[in-house]
Every structure is written in C-alpha cells, then in structure tokens.
Amino acid sequence: MLMFVLYLVSGRGRNSWLSPPGCAMFTVGVQIKLSSRLGQRIPFLQHLAALAIVEAVRTLPGYQDIDLRVKWPNDIYYSNLTKLGGVLVTSTVMGQTFYLLVGCGVNVTNSNPTLCINDLIQEYNTQNSCSLEPLSCSLLIARSLNCLEDLISCFQQGGADAVLPTFYRRWLHTGTQVRLWSEEGPEAQVVGLDDNGFLQVYSKDQGLVSVEPDGNSFDMLKNLVVMKQH
Template sequence: LIGRLMFELPEEMGLIAVAVRQTQGKGRGGNAWLSPVGCALATLHISIPLHSNLGQRIPFIQHLVSLAVVESVRSLPGYEDIELRVKWPNDIYYSNLMKLGGVLVNSTLLETTFHILIGFGFNVNNSNPTICINDLIAKFNKEEGTALKPLSPDCLIARTVTALERLIDVFQEKGPNGVLPQYYKYWIHSGQQVRLRHERGPLAWIVGVDDCGYLQVHEEGGDVQSVHPDGNSFDMLRNLLVPK
C-alpha cells in the first residue's frame, strides 16, 4: 500500500507506516525478518532530488538511517553511553556483540526524483531471543548506579525520524564530511582487521567509508579499495568480508 501511495502524494508530504508486530517482513537478499511485539517497526517514504548531494550518493541513506536509530537513544541526556552502535552497511548492534536491528532501503528513480522506501526495525523491549535496548539500559543502570527510564518503541520511532531529517539536511548541505565524524563515533569497525572473500583470503584493515558510502579496506601489501554493500556481506563472527 505505501509503495503505491508514495507516487500519489505531494513531494512535500511525509508518509510512514508503523507496525506493532511484523509477520512477513523481509531483510536483505529476501531473507525473512521476524519482529515480535516490543520492536520499533516502521516503513518511511522520503523524496530525494537526483541532482543533490544525497541524490548522487543514494547508498549513504542506509548509513544515515542506522545512525539515526543509534542517535534516537544516545542523544538523550543520560543515555549517551548506552552501547548501541552501527555496523556497516545497515545493522544496529549492541557493542560489537549482538544484532539488535536493521535497515532496508529500496529506491525508485522517477524523472529527477528518487522515491525512497526505508524499512527499519530494532528491538526495544523484548529480551528474547537475544537482547533489547531496554536490557542495555537496565545493565547500564546496574553498573553505573543510575536510574534511566526504559524507552518505548513509539518514542524511538519518532526520535529516529527526527534525527534522520536532520542528518539528511546536513548531508545535503555539507556532503559526506558533514555526517561521517558522527557515524565513525558510533560504528564498530575502527581499525578492525578482516579477511577478504574467504577465511584464507588476504588480510585487510577497515579504514572508513568512501564518498559513495562503500566500505574502504586497506589490503595488506596493497592499496585501499572500496567494497560495495549490495554485493558483499560482513560476517562479524569470522571477521570476513565475503561476496553474497
């Protein structure tokens, strides 16, 4: 439904669908995405002019959304040190240990406007099957002697959309350099050592994200190269960058 409506509404009008529970969600590569009650789940439509900073770098949108999710929590007073982070290209993590959510972006170019459908989901208040944001808050309270309140999915969806609007404005004005310092502050890859293509592949170090949003790796004894997010997958358990 939202995919049809986005072409019928005025460009200046926003469109978002919020779900309490998702039973037929899709992840990258058509993978199933199961989302029980307690998750923040939304699909958002935005329009991006083709001839703009972001319109020329559409892969950056997934990074901006991931950053917006993290900022929805960590920009709250007192919550700055909650260990919520971004994993390239489109995952939300607890530290570098466990996935809490993800982002999926689909784009359609119509004349000179990109119509972007952004799906995001992250676990706010369900401790099963792994961990949720409110578990991280409770853990922080216990360790630091604080009394931070649990957060609700509705609150964090609203804060994510607000943060995303601001990040898009900054990107359109300043380009990648306007947002990358904040992105690097929260990502889990600084100085990370990986293997390329397979477990015995060449050793490389992650050095950043290029101007198109692709991951940059410095191969041992070689040059810095960029890795396309749609053709590669990051296996955190084995520290592998492998073709999908």
C-alpha cells in the same frame, strides 16, 4: 522530505524480519533529488538511517553511554556483541527524483529472541546506581525520524564530511582486520567509507579498495568482495 508510511518489509536476500511484541518496526518514505548532494551519493542513506536509530537513543540526556553501535552495512548492535536491529532501503527513480523506502526494525522492549534496548538501560542503571527510564517503541520511532531528518539535512548542506565524524564515532569497524574474497584471502584493514558510501579497506597487495559483502553469508566483515581500486 520525509513521509511516514506503513509498508511490509523483509530482510536482505531470503532472510526474514521477525517482529515480536516490543520490536519497533517502521518504514519511512524519503524523496531525494538526483541532483542534490545525497542524490549523488545515495548509498549513504542506509548509513544515515542506521545512525539515526543509534543517535535517537544516545543523544537523549543521560543515555549517551548506552552502547548502541552501527555495524556496516545495515545493522544496529550492542557494542560488538549482539544485534538489536537493522535497516533496509529500497529505491525507485522517477524523473529527477529518488523515491526510497527506509525500513527499520529494532528491539526496544522485547528481551527475546536476543536482547533489547531496555535490557541495556536496566543493566546500565544497575551498574551505575541510576534510574534512567525505559524507552517506548513510539518514542524510539519518533526520535529516529527526527534524527534521520536532521542527518539528511546536514548531508544535503555539507556533504559526507558533515556526518562522517558522528558516524565513525558510532560504528564498530575502524582498524578492523578483514579477509578479501574468502576466509583464506589476503588480509586488509578497514579504513572508512569512500566517496560513494561503500566500505573502504587497505590491503598491502592492492592498496586502497572499496568492497561489498559476500552475499548473505556476511558475518562481522569476514568475507568481502573487491569492487574497485583507487
């Protein structure tokens, strides 16, 4: 069940979200039963929300080659080059239900301070001699909510296997080399997401492990902290 609400959101840790004109900022309230498939794997909701924004653009006819990507754990990127937006999920449990707020922000029509979706569309038009229309914030938000609802429904019906092929097709990290613990730590290779939605890597020394980012210094998977070994 999705419920659209207005809510003030901030970034991870002490980071702030800036919202210049042309940046689509919205929060949607989601209620998930603890006993449901997604309720048992609630960290996946953050991934579904990020994927929904990417799919909102790339499933539009003609826009499938606009190179939006998901960067773990909560960012929207142009290829592996520039951050365009992000997702933040907060949750409360009451009774047998998760009550979650999914905050999203993405640059749609604002070229500053970095880059926006319409810049990518304009560049694509120039390179391919075509005339895709620029997107509006309202269209991006509406399509993102529809995609999120569809992804949640798919997960509830078929579990993670129902959405992971699409997720991996859109994310940046398959085969990426990372360091565990610190910049001088052991090397590992990104494998995918584990059963709970955490990042999974393979290390020769430790085998298959699930990891989390090292605080707010997290930069393109540079430093990861080991959580558990399989």
